[in-house]
């Protein structure tokens with residue numbers, strides 16, 4: 001039997017981010033990929049043009065229908081879209097203690113569209129409190145969630161500490177956009193660790209989705225959180241290097257071979 005990882009995420013029809021990307025990563029890393037949708041966006045690689053959130057009852061119905069038959073070995077949360085969906089997500093996470101659960105707190109698309117209702121930010125933090133393995137905000141998301149400007153290693157450390165205090169969940173602030181070096185920072189409630197990689201100057205869609213999906217797969221393989229963060233950081237760097245255009249707009253991450 002193949003083991004299943006589930007993403008709870010939005011649909012990006014361009015395939016560069018969201019549920020399509022997450023399930024491709026799960027499959028590439030040796031799992032089956034399942035997806036419970038929170039919302040459907042209208043977008044191509046150059047940006048988001050529309051969004052319809054699914055009803056929270058239907059989010060729950062998708063989840064219930066899946067877990068009647070399948071026992072997931074890991075869950076990733078991406079775009080929640082609404083506060084009502086965030087509350088359902090909290091309920092789902094609470095039913096899966098003991099498996100890795102990665103929360104990518106998606107707030108905006110890189111083209112600037114709101115992917116979570118602004119009023120729902122605090123509800124999302126409440127929903128994941130004590131119910132996840134790691135949060136993976138980027139610099140902008142860490143700043144919004146922690147209520148501060150995040151643009152340096154010091155401010156990343158402070159934001160990660162604040163988010164840990166608020167959620168009791170380890171926090172990895174991804175630093176792909178940090179200058180001059182791309183460094184991510186993990187605070188697990190005790191220790192702070194850094195994950196550095198060479199800065200790659202390339203505008204690629206879906207790197208946050210790719211990273212958090214890979215992180216979940218490595219955790220579900222039984223790796224420690226720091227080891228999984230290191231592996232996911234390296235794999236994401238390789239994926240960004242390999243990114244290609246599909247038409248107009250930003251590059252996307254193509255299929256990849258399972259490392260090792």
Ligand code: PXL
Pocket residue numbers: 009010011012017018019041043048078079106108109110115206207208209
């Ligand atoms: O990369 C963030 C993201 C996540 N999920 C969906 C998206 C995007 C960005 O556009 O569309 C569905």
